[in-house]
Amino acid sequence: MAKILVIEDEAAIRRVLVKILSEENEAYKVEEAEDGLSGVEKIKNEDYDLILCDIKMPKMDGVEVLEAVKKIKPEIPVVMISGHGDLDTAVNTMRLGAFDYISKPPDLNRLLNTVRNAVDRKELVVENKKLKKKVSKKYEMIGDSDAISQIKEIIDKVAPTDARVLITGPNGTGKELVAHWLHEKSDRSKGNLIEVNCAAIPSELIESELFGHVKGSFTNANKDRAGKFEAANGGTIFLDEIGDMSLPAQAKVLRALQESKIQRVGSDKDIKVDVRVIAATNKNLSQEIKEGKFREDLYHRLAVILINVPSLNERREDIPLLVNHFAAKIASEQGTGQKSFSDKAIKLLEDYNWTGNIRELRNVVERLIILGGKEVSETDVKLFASK
Template sequence: MSKILVIEDEAAIRRVLKKILTEESKDYIVEEAEDGLEAMEKIKEEDYDLVLCDIKMPKMDGVEVLQATKKIKPEIPIVMISGHGDLETAVDTMKMGAFDYISKPPDLNRLLNTVRIALDRKELVTENKRLKKKVVKNYQMIGESKEINHIKEMIEKVAPTEARVLITGENGTGKELVAHWLHQKSERSKGPMIEVNCAAIPSELIESELFGHVKGAFTSANKDRAGKFEAANGGTIFLDEVGDMSLPAQAKVLRALQENKIQRVGSDKDIKVNVRVIAATNKDLKNEIEEKNFREDLYHRLAVILIQVPKLNDRRDDIPLLVEYFTKKVAEEQGTQEKEFSKDALKLLKEYDWTGNIRELRNVIERLIILGGSKIEQKDVELFASK
């Protein structure tokens, strides 16, 4: 449901706007305010997804409402409603942060189109904020070892640039985490980060997934569909397990990187895209090139910067910090109390052969929190961390 506030001093216009919006969609909840002062009280108390605001009103005009709202709830899109004599002011309000303006009497199609676009933008802004909070919470780089500090230094240097990055390392080492840090610390952080697991998508569907398709391109293509490259426009696309991508898809990715253009499957129309590509793989791509499974020219396009993520066995000094982090995280997720690890338990965890890397450590900690005693001892680790 989308909550819309209509601010208009003329009751007849308020009623018309409310009628148009509620008839357009049952998902629109429309509230009214007859002047700016009443509107500001509502805006302070309620969370609106969109505000339609007249410019000329008694007590507090639309420009003042716009300025006041931007100070307390800047995320709300505000569409100004202008009379013929207010057009210049309406244009000025765009510079102040208004989403758009509509002239009186409102053109029905323009009104509804503007409302839809504004609500979509609000939803995107809200989703981006939610995802960023999730990223900050779930993608923390834990550790102070020489190996992990080197990764952090690389990220600080590389993230602000437009350089493509190839992240390599075993499964479970944290390649996805590095990719998220690169995006969040980049100039593109306000744009989307679109992830594609190349290993999880069947080879016959990977091109459609990456580049989209047009209606009729294949049997199940019953409508046009944008691909991941279009979705990532203005942001970052993360090609995880890029070594598993089919050769035909590799050729199209190479073209996208060379020309900043893509073509949807079944179309010969070029679509411009502006994306930063970060790729990751657990494979030895140079060996894959020799085996004719990976294009050498694509490798050199992707591997402008190489970041090798170390195995957990190569950064054992970070294990106590990781144990502390996962203990808090698992306890929070499970709704249980945190548990203390004895020195002997931590010593044993540091000596363990972590073939599954950080992902395996996380699973072991969760197992210990759920099945271990009130304090995790060496015997618990011996029992529940065994392969």
């Protein structure tokens, strides 16, 4: 159940807002505060999914409340309620981190859409925080080969900056690990890391997915929806398989990078975004540019820093470490005892042609743990790891 706090000194308006929100959605639990001071006290002691806050109030005005929230619980979205004379102040609160503002008297549809979007955004932030607790172990970069050591060194230098990074390399090499390390070691690590697989989204939906849409902009667009760029505001967006993005979407991404602004599909309203962009591809973008499939100007915007992740065949010395890592991880996931691999078994795995790279190696290790003996032997590898 989403908890909403309404901070408004005018009792009549406060009652209307509480009534509208309570009746709109049974999943909303709405509480109220009659001034900024009491509102801030509630925020200190309770967890809320959204705050609706008037601007002009006695004791403590809405701007002061917003500043307090950003210090106490910055993840809570704050929607400002402005009278006609407060409009300039309301716009300024957006620069201070307000989610949006609503004019008095509130338009019902705009109010409800704003509330829904803000609550959705809060849920997304909470979910990403949960994932972050697991991310360090999930996205370990295993290996001490020269190639991997060089990548780790580049990450340490680049991560603290806002420089855009283009990660290249074959499928299954771990390009997403590089993106996660760049984000975790950056000053944006407290913000969201939003991942978008450009190859998995139909071309007709990619713009809506990235930039959001407004109600009625296309069939089944039943409500306003924020896109991935907005969700990543203050954090990082990872555009995986960007070589598969359509040219129209590329043009909009280019504008977002140039101007730090986006427009939702069906809207001409600019929305400012503060997002670091990391992209990845398994394609040769220079060739794609020659064939007219990828914008050269976008390539140069993205490729400020280039990181190439080598194939597993180019870093065979890391295979023993990777095998032991996967064996321990799989045993933990399946709740079974960990199996060791004989030296001859490891040697055979080092000599394989790993066309599927790290992803293929992990699958083979899992197969050998399930089907092999107490210690995975050379014979097990020959029987169960064959192509």
